[in-house]
Amino acid sequence: MSEVAIVTGGSRGIGRAIAVALGAKGMSVGINYRSGADEAKETLRLVEGAGGEGICVAADVSSKEDVDRMFSEVESAFGPVSVLVNNAGIRRDGLALSMKDDAWDEVIAINLFGTFACCRRALKGMVRARYGRIVNVSSVAGVSGSPGQANYSAAKAGVIGLTKTLAREVASRNITVNAIAPGVVETELTTSLPEKRYEELIGTVPAGRAGTPDEVASLAAHLCDASSSYTTGAVFVIDGALTA
Amino acid sequence: MSDKNTEIYEVIKEHLVGRGIDAGQITMEADLAKNVGLDSLDVTELTLALEEHFSVEIPDEELEGLVTVKDAVDLVAAKAAVGA
Numbered sequence: 249m250s251e252v253a254i255v256t257g258g259s260r261g262i263g264r265a266i267a268v269a270l271g272a273k274g275m276s277v278g279i280n281y282r283s284g285a286d287e288a289k290e291t292l293r294l295v296e297g298a299g300g301e302g303i304c305v306a307a308d309v310s311s312k313e314d315v316d317r318m319f320s321e322v323e324s325a326f327g328p329v330s331v332l333v334n335n336a337g338i339r340r341d342g343l344a345l346s347m348k349d350d351a352w353d354e355v356i357a358i359n360l361f362g363t364f365a366c367c368r369r370a371l372k373g374m375v376r377a378r379y380g381r382i383v384n385v386s387s388v389a390g391v392s393g394s395p396g397q398a399n400y401s402a403a404k405a406g407v408i409g410l411t412k413t414l415a416r417e418v419a420s421r422n423i424t425v426n427a428i429a430p431g432v433v434e435t436e437l438t439t440s441l442p443e444k445r446y447e448e449l450i451g452t453v454p455a456g457r458a459g460t461p462d463e464v465a466s467l468a469a470h471l472c473d474a475s476s477s478y479t480t481g482a483v484f485v486i487d488g489a490l491t492a
Numbered sequence: 493m494s495d496k497n498t499e500i501y502e503v504i505k506e507h508l509v510g511r512g513i514d515a516g517q518i519t520m521e522a523d524l525a526k527n528v529g530l531d532s533l534d535v536t537e538l539t540l541a542l543e544e545h546f547s548v549e550i551p552d553e554e555l556e557g558l559v560t561v562k563d564a565v566d567l568v569a570a571k572a573a574v575g576a
Contacts, residue, residue, distance in 0.1 A: 372540070375533060375537060376537070382561070417533065418533070420531070421533065
């Protein structure tokens with residue numbers, strides 16, 4: 249029986265690339281999305297093309313009822329979930345001085361609580377199975393801070409603390425929990441920036457370019473492998489030496 | 493032991509046997525940590541199973557006084573009685 253994975257925010261960008269990479273390992277992948285149904289279907293086609301299988305599941309990760317339903321749907325389609333990649337995230341940038349409460353709350357709810365809610369639900373089955381792989385997508389903004397992203401960087405730093413605590417709580421059950429912290433990656437989050445701002449950003453990266461979603465997915469897929477059994481509670485920066 | 497307590501005891505036993513524990517070790521007097529060999533994560537799992545089975549809520553603080561199988565039975569019985 250193949251391993252069963254859930255990738256949140258799997259309709260595009262890094263999440264799509266991770267879903268496809270897990271499909272290429274022969275996994276059955278629950279592709280979560282909140283609004284991009286057509287894009288999620290495209291991810292599913294790519295997963296199938298890579299040799300995997302999957303289903304698309306609409307769910308808002310900031311709702312624990314949605315999270316529970318998402319897991320139940322994937323479990324009834326493929327069986328117990330042994331791999332979870334928490335990638336769903338949003339940005340609502342602005343300087344802290346003028347940031348509205350709802351911009352703070354929404355980013356924390358999806359990026360931080362959503363990650364926790366999915367981990368909590370996944371761990372029930374993983375603790376029982378005495379096996380699991382969790383990868384949480386943080387950001388260099390959560391490691392170094394990022395002007396204009398008080399909410400986002402706080403959530404992403406929170407994801408790192410959450411990752412380390414969970415890793416300690418479940419290490420004895422052969423469950424690993426790691427975080428990856430991408431820098432500038434070619435996704436809609438960055439390519440939607442004004443061209444001048446984008447070029448300035450790239451100018452600060454020693455590698456001289458943005459990373460690709462596939463490069464991030466390759467790291468995530470490695471951490472989801474059964475062989476990555478002693479790597480846990482770690483944070484992997486993947487940023488072309490931006491923060492080195 | 494009342495019918496309710498027997499029922500709770502049986503649910504605990506079934507859960508632990510399902511986790512690979514020898515049924516003979518699961519007596520009412522058995523110490524969950526020392527005799528049955530449960531760690532804190534095992535106790536949490538058992539608690540979640542009991543909460544679900546008996547539709548009760550057991551706050552984390554109340555797990556601290558939990559030492560023996562009998563403590564677990566009594567705790568769930570008290571919660572179930574309130575809810576009944």
